[in-house]
Amino acid sequence: MKSKRKAKRNRKTSVENDQEFQLEMEPASSDHEGSEKSLNLGGKRRKKSIDNGMASSANRRKQYPGVKGGNVRRLESNERERQRMHKLNNAFQALREAIPHVKTEKTLSKIETLTLANNYIKSLTAIILGMSSGCLPQAEGEESSNTSKLFQHYQQQLEEEDDGRLSNYLTQIHSFREGS
DNA sequence: TAGGCCATCTGGTCCT
DNA sequence: AGGACCAGATGGCCTA
Numbered sequence: 001m002k003s004k005r006k007a008k009r010n011r012k013t014s015v016e017n018d019q020e021f022q023l024e025m026e027p028a029s030s031d032h033e034g035s036e037k038s039l040n041l042g043g044k045r046r047k048k049s050i051d052n053g054m055a056s057s058a059n060r061r062k063q064y065p066g067v068k069g070g071n072v073r074r075l076e077s078n079e080r081e082r083q084r085m086h087k088l089n090n091a092f093q094a095l096r097e098a099i100p101h102v103k104t105e106k107t108l109s110k111i112e113t114l115t116l117a118n119n120y121i122k123s124l125t126a127i128i129l130g131m132s133s134g135c136l137p138q139a140e141g142e143e144s145s146n147t148s149k150l151f152q153h154y155q156q157q158l159e160e161e162d163d164g165r166l167s168n169y170l171t172q173i174h175s176f177r178e179g180s
Numbered sequence: 181t182a183g184g185c186c187a188t189c190t191g192g193t194c195c196t
Numbered sequence: 197a198g199g200a201c202c203a204g205a206t207g208g209c210c211t212a
Contacts, residue, residue, distance in 0.1 A: 073198090078189060080199070085187075109185065 096108050099116050108116065 074190080077199085081190085081201090082188070084200070
């Protein structure tokens with residue numbers, strides 16, 4: 001993994017690009033963060049394929065005359081998909097902020113975020129289980145019973161997995177920080 | 181220039 | 197029927 005996260009902050013995202021593109025098209029509708037109403041066949045990002053990329057793209061991808069012709073349903077679908085992806089990215093961002101590492105200068109990639117979060121959760125679970133060391137209150141009612149089951153589940157899971165989950169996590173943080 | 185990461189478009193499939 | 201979800205394709209941006 002390369003140390004490109006910082007630079008990526010400087011780089012314009014395609015959303016920003018599209019927003020710029022929108023300025024030429026229409027005022028941006030800011031219904032939510034990262035939301036751009038680019039019902040313009042992708043704006044800048046797709047410009048190349050529109051302008052000159054069709055020769056290569058069209059070989060593999062169908063032509064979509066309906067879109068060019070103003071297929072409203074397709075465009076609406078694109079917009080919904082964009083919104084969905086923006087929500088997904090917001091969730092990724094929230095996850096990044098939930099991981100201690102994110103407070104540093106780099107932005108974690110998605111795969112890094114998921115990997116780190118996974119190990120973070122597991123190391124926290126291990127810590128909690130270690131602290132409680134099986135001294136949970138006696139099952140009293142359904143809720144306590146569930147807690148006990150959960151405890152057993154995690155304990156079993158951790159036993160089946162490798163040791164050193166926490167050290168793995170810390171190592172990962174370190175390597176991410178190093179930008180390796 | 182290659183490789184990594186990402187946003188977007190798109191059609192298919194699943195779900196309500 | 198229409199929206200949500202998914203995966204493949206494509207191309208832009210960046211770093212080494």
